[in-house]
Amino acid sequence: MASDITPLIAGNWKMNGLQAQMNEFQALGDKLATLENRNALVAICPPATLLAAMSEKGAVSGIATGGQDCHASPNGAHTGDISALMLKDAGAAYVIVGHSERRADHAETDAQVRAKAQAGIAAGLVPIICVGETRAEREAGKADAIVAGQLEGSVPDMASEAEIVIAYEPVWAIGTGLTPTNADIAQMHAGIRRLLVERFGARGQTIRILYGGSLKPANAKEILAVENVNGGLVGGASLLANDFFAIISAA
Ligand SMILES: O=C(CO)COP(=O)(O)O
Numbered sequence: 001m002a003s004d005i006t007p008l009i010a011g012n013w014k015m016n017g018l019q020a021q022m023n024e025f026q027a028l029g030d031k032l033a034t035l036e037n038r039n040a041l042v043a044i045c046p047p048a049t050l051l052a053a054m055s056e057k058g059a060v061s062g063i064a065t066g067g068q069d070c071h072a073s074p075n076g077a078h079t080g081d082i083s084a085l086m087l088k089d090a091g092a093a094y095v096i097v098g099h100s101e102r103r104a105d106h107a108e109t110d111a112q113v114r115a116k117a118q119a120g121i122a123a124g125l126v127p128i129i130c131v132g133e134t135r136a137e138r139e140a141g142k143a144d145a146i147v148a149g150q151l152e153g154s155v156p157d158m159a160s161e162a163e164i165v166i167a168y169e170p171v172w173a174i175g176t177g178l179t180p181t182n183a184d185i186a187q188m189h190a191g192i193r194r195l196l197v198e199r200f201g202a203r204g205q206t207i208r209i210l211y212g213g214s215l216k217p218a219n220a221k222e223i224l225a226v227e228n229v230n231g232g233l234v235g236g237a238s239l240l241a242n243d244f245f246a247i248i249s250a251a
Contacts, residue, residue: 010044072123
C-alpha cells in the first residue's frame, strides 16, 4: 500500500445472501483468525436481513458491517425503506450510499446521495460514497468531469468533521471482469484526492479512496498498490470466503 492510511477492504453482498450464506461469513472469520498480520480493516455490507446476525458474529472476528443504502430521514412513513439509525442499531459501522446500481435502479440523484450520506454521519455511521463513470462517459472523454461532479454533489459539507470513505467504481467494470489500467486508476484516484484536499484541506489527505469493480484475488495486489488506492469495495468476490480472504491478504 502506497500510503500510511490503513486500507479498508469492504464487501458489498448486494441482493445476495440467505441465512445459509452465513456459513461463508463464518469461514471468512476463521480464516482471518489465522492471519498473522492483518494490514487492512475489513467490513461486509450484507442484505439488511443478515445485518444484525452478522454484526454480532463479526464483532468476534474483527469484521465490521455496513448497510447498502439508507433513507435520508431517521424514521417515518417510508414503507420498505431503512434508516441509518436502524442500521446503526443493528450493529453497522458503515453505510454504502450512491452505489451506481441505486443511481440506475432508483434514479438516485447526487442531492439524494448527499442527504443519505449526511443521515449516515448523523447516525454515527461512516458513509461509503460511491462515484464512477459509465462506459459511454469514459469513451467520450468525460470520466474525470463526471466523477468530479458526482463528488461535488454527493459529498456533504459536514464531511469536513466526520469520517467518510469515497469509492471509485467505474460502472463498466462492475461485475464484468473488466478493470481500468493501473495508470487510469492512479489518475482518477489522484484527481479525487486533489478535489478532496481542495475542499477539506489537510483532512482530505486522510480520507480513504477505495477502488471497486471486478476486484479479484488475481488483480488485487497490483490494484491495491496503486497510489491513492486505500482499499477496495468488492462485489462478487466478497461472497466467497477464499476469494475475499485472498483480497484482504493482498492489502
Ligand atoms: O459494485 C461493486 C461493489 O460495490 C463491484 O462489484 P464486482 O466486484 O462484482 O465487480
